[in-house]
Amino acid sequence: MRGEYKVPGGKLVAVDVEEADGRLSSVAISGDFFLEPDAALEDIDGALVGMAATSTVAQLTQVVESVLHEGVTMVGFTPEAVAIAVRRALGHATRWEDHTFEIVHEGAESPAMHMALDEAMAEAVGAGTRAPTLRIWEWGAPAVVIGSFQSLRNEVDPEGAERHGITVVRRISGGGAMFIEPGNTITYSLTVPASLVEGLSFERSYAFLDDWVLGALSELGIQATYVPLNDIASPAGKIAGAAQKRLASGAVLHHVTMAYDIDADKMLEVLRIGREKMSDKGTKSANKRVDPLRSQSGMARADVIEAFKNHFRSRYATVDGAVTDAERARAAELVDLKFGTQEWTARVP
Structure with missing residues (x-):
């Protein structure tokens, strides 16, 4: 399942997810945003795996934030934008x-x-x-x-x-x-x-x-x-x-x-x-x-x-x-x- 969210004034965040037994079994974030260091993308994907498919935007945002150490820089998107894209992939939110x-x-x-x-x-x-x-x-x-x-x-x-x-x-x-x-x-x-x-x-x-x-x-x-x-x-x-x-x-x-x-x-x-x-x-x-x-x-x-x-x-x-x-x-x-x-x-x- 795929979801997308365009940050107003920012970049596009896309996510491909798979679900098994009510939880996220696979997550792949992509987009035209900027993120340093590169390894942070894998950390974000990994943090979301295992989350309940019914998780709220606030819960998903919190788990993304939990793996963002002090040296991580996100430009054009936010942890909340990732969470919204996940919710859209799961069918809880719609796009224009x-x-x-x-x-x-x-x-x-x-x-x-x-x-x-x-x-x-x-x-x-x-x-x-x-x-x-x-x-x-x-x-x-x-x-x-x-x-x-x-x-x-x-x-x-x-x-x-x-x-x-x-x-x-x-x-x-x-x-x-x-x-x-x-x-x-x-x-x-x-x-x-x-x-x-x-x-x-x-x-x-x-x-x-x-x-x-x-x-x-x-x-x-x-x-x-x-x-x-x-x-x-x-x-x-x-x-x-x-x-x-x-x-x-x-x-x-x-x-x-x-x-x-x-x-x-x-x-x-x-x-x-x-x-x-x-x-x-x-x-x-x-x-x-x-x-x-x-x-x-x-x-x-x-x-x-x-x-x-x-x-x-x-x-x-x-x-x-x-x-x-x-x-x-x-x-x-x-x-x-x-x-x-x-x-x-x-x-x-």
């Missing part, structure tokens, strides 16, 4: 290539409906009734989206929100507040089975699931990088923020909002915490725009989105898809019971 992804890009939705569609479609992925999905959002109204655990009163100025017609909604993932203006942001959700990030910590899974969009940005001439824990930035500054939720059903929801061309003055009138963050960056001038994607790519928003979709298609097996009637009905129910209610929006006052 094991899935066909739906790309869903439909018309504008209300902020509450977007929150609900995320949950409904993640439920469907977890239940196996939907393939892994990349969904591009179109916004029907300006909004502030706060994280699951944020304080409503600490994040949002209600007078500023009312003055600018801003709808405030709360999502199911953690992280910080997002200021949204239709046409001035790019938001997408990547919903995948948990097997794709099996064994990855939250931090590593952010980098893993953001890797494709870094490639898309590079094709547009933007040299973006992942900045732990959940940001994407270029030398000119922050481009995007991500948030993630792992559902008990077995799905992982990873969504990202990118600034295309945002009115910073308006944002500061609506987001309380934003005033401190922006003042730290020296952003105080009138009519300031936050426009990394527009200014750095020189492209229209719609063209940037098409470039993103085309890059995703070039990397993975994809089909064009749509929200199903059942998913839309479930989302409408979630709007009524949860995302459209003050009880949910103000659940952390």
Whole structure:
């Protein structure tokens, strides 16, 4: 059995394993990584032989680390990367290539409906009734989206929100507040089975699931990088923020909002915490725009989105898809019971 794992920003680790009586009877690690001294590779292979086929990534990582003496140097990979490749070989984890992804890009939705569609479609992925999905959002109204655990009163100025017609909604993932203006942001959700990030910590899974969009940005001439824990930035500054939720059903929801061309003055009138963050960056001038994607790519928003979709298609097996009637009905129910209610929006006052 063979498993592979490409380290985000690093090298490919491959492993061929044989299993007998519930244990690893043969292990051969290979890849385009760098390792010194050469004999360390045999030590790693030997350490893994005899491990239970049900061993976790943490257990496999620990046994690899146990044979790495002080003089061993690993470049482009880690003990954890070896462990993930082993788990994939044993069928406990999947690769991007094991899935066909739906790309869903439909018309504008209300902020509450977007929150609900995320949950409904993640439920469907977890239940196996939907393939892994990349969904591009179109916004029907300006909004502030706060994280699951944020304080409503600490994040949002209600007078500023009312003055600018801003709808405030709360999502199911953690992280910080997002200021949204239709046409001035790019938001997408990547919903995948948990097997794709099996064994990855939250931090590593952010980098893993953001890797494709870094490639898309590079094709547009933007040299973006992942900045732990959940940001994407270029030398000119922050481009995007991500948030993630792992559902008990077995799905992982990873969504990202990118600034295309945002009115910073308006944002500061609506987001309380934003005033401190922006003042730290020296952003105080009138009519300031936050426009990394527009200014750095020189492209229209719609063209940037098409470039993103085309890059995703070039990397993975994809089909064009749509929200199903059942998913839309479930989302409408979630709007009524949860995302459209003050009880949910103000659940952390």
